Amino acid sequence: MKTYKDQDYLLARESISDLRTAIDFLSKYEGQLLETDVEVDPVGELSGVYRHVGAAGTTMRPTKEGPMMLFNNVKGFTKSPVAIGVLASRARTALLLGHKPENLGRAMMNAVNNPIKPVVVDQAACQEVVHLASDPDFDIRKIIPAPTNTVEDAGPYVTLGLVYAEDPETGESDVTIHRQCFQARDEVSIFFSPGRHIDVFRQKAEAAGKPLPITVNIGLDPAVYVSACFEPPVTPIGFNELEIAGAFRNKAVELVQAKTVDTKAIAHAEIVIEGEIMPDYRVVEDQNSNTGKAMPEFPGYTGGANPSLPVIKVKSVTTRTNPITQTCIGCSEEHVSLAGICTEASILSMTERAMPGRVKNVYAHSSGGGKLMAVMQFEKQSPKDEGRQRQAALVAFGAFPELKNVIIVGEDVDLFDSNDVLWALNTRHQADVDTIVIPGASTHVLDPSQMPDMSPSIKGRGISCKTIYDCTVPFELKDTRFQRSQFMEVDYERFLPKNK
Template identity: 65%
Template sequence: MFLAAGRHIEVFRQKAEAAGKPLPITINMGLDPAIYIGACFEAPTTPFGYNELGVAGALRQRPVELVQGVSVPEKAIARAEIVIEGELLPGVRVREDQHTNSGHAMPEFPGYCGGANPSLPVIKVKAVTMRNNAILQTLVGPGEEHTTLAGLPTEASIWNAVEAAIPGFLQNVYAHTAGGGKFLGILQVKKRQPADEGRQGQAALLALATYSELKNIILVDEDVDIFDSDDILWAMTTRMQGDVSITTIPGIRGHQLDPSQTPEYSPSIRGNGISCKTIFDCTVPWALKSHFERAPFADVDPRPFAPEYFARLEKNQGSAK
């Protein structure tokens, strides 16, 4: 079982192994969306010791019910479709591709096949329980379901950090799915006065310092839709000059699943998972704002073109109240 370094369960496993004891766990699958969302949260959004099931409970506005495992002294999530109970064994390791010898493990969130780890902890399965006719929804690798969920703690961490340092400056943030929800951050900012020029760079540095897995930051103004990739590329194309709008910060910790973050890719990289962070400032300089007004388009009222449809729609909405 692969456990990411520094995450909660790996910390627990290391403590148990140091004591020479197995770590009892339950693997809960087929859950409601609120629990999936809560499970994605990690430091710094939720610090060590924080129970992420509280996030799920807040979203669904009622507690997440737990039940006692049938074979291990650990809890499981009530009404999970499938629960695997077991123990992570101390001092036991196996090669991840021991059955395939392929050198690969599984599709990962950056969009590549992950390399097989040569030494991973082993889970001894003690029991498997499931509901009748269990349904399992899978979230695999670079799929948008996966990367959208992964982006939520990224966005929350960035928002909290920038809002605390520069209140009201950051308008929105999007951890783009193209970066797996972790590598690419789009920050929408609003300059209100001459003194705000340069704060966009401060916001980007705060984001990079807060969430180490971020690799690239794109800064845009409030008139750019950060959820529209065409709009982002339009801003990058028409509001950025490569010699003055790009800031690079080499030698910073990133994420080892990015295949470009290796010494083989660039001699400047000292080890796997180290990256050159890049800030793309696609905001309009304050002094030139009048030169970058977007073409205005009037809103279109569709009702005159389909009066019968809108009459039925209003009638149905009225009856539903």
């Protein structure tokens, strides 16, 4: 995994405050930004290009990790570039967040423990241009070049739309990312996974027969996007994850009063959709395509179109001048960066409380999209620690309920190197005694294997079998036959070409 010098990470922490400063920062590093003026069709082609250039993650092969891309010439749009893959590499994400790749989970955990509340400002860059839905020529599909990721998709999707809303009863605010599909000139469907806090707000408003005012914020500081992906129990309802982003940058996130709805927008966003989630109004997600498909999701499959989704009635779109639409492919490494770092921080936070100093690090593995699989590095410091590694895995399941599989390795295994993890699985694991299964547990609804045809233990959507793979060495054998071959420590760099 590529790392940079300490001064590079420090510079990022000091200079990045929004998407534009992030892109400018990346432009100074070889291999991190690919900019093109070649015309690209947002329907299928844009994501098809990035699939080959840098999507990685659980995307269908051939794919690879590569630079982010900035498409400056999007068919049907003028001066409306699209950025994709900003976070589609752990090394690039680390550079943008200002911490080494292996330290991201702990850095985010520290931010959770030292929150800084957002502040409200009077004027904001996100409101330089205002498009009112009351204008007869208004059509959100002609303002925002949201890609249609595959030709089967239900339509153009906002994949990195950070929704901001306030609890209609308590006034507490929250932010979460949800998939949103353009359905009409001023209508956008929104999908909520079970338990999301914005959906709790929506349900309260709907029960009172009222719409829920929201803003959808697109094109943001990477720290804002990553921080927004925390989930309970680390961030309970009423905890606004923008406080974590503030701590991460050591500067409060700035908000501004929306122009046409009674809520706030993120001041440095490139684009803000202002609207209301209407009570008792639903649409079929693929009403315009009739493909039965939604969009590519993090497990690597295209999700099925939902037959009944809530609708955002758009009141306006505000933007910066020549706004940059930020998007991602749902099954790319970008989802791993967004969801995975928070998964790691959540597990580290809970296990450190339960057994201080034993869990050395956690990696939310790419193959699980940052959600379904974690590799935990556990150090047994005495005979009394035998068995605690499995207890740590149980704590991890509690810290992040959507987790499905945990692989536990020792402190001498590089948890970020899949070959090293599989080496531990092959040489330190016996399936009959080191595999622990927990059937009938709640995980993530988008895992396509959750069906009774796969297992009789599955009683409904979102139910799965959680598994622990204990690849640690029994404490009494650590220093005998399971010690890795020890090589001489040498100054190897003097044997390498000088230009390397």
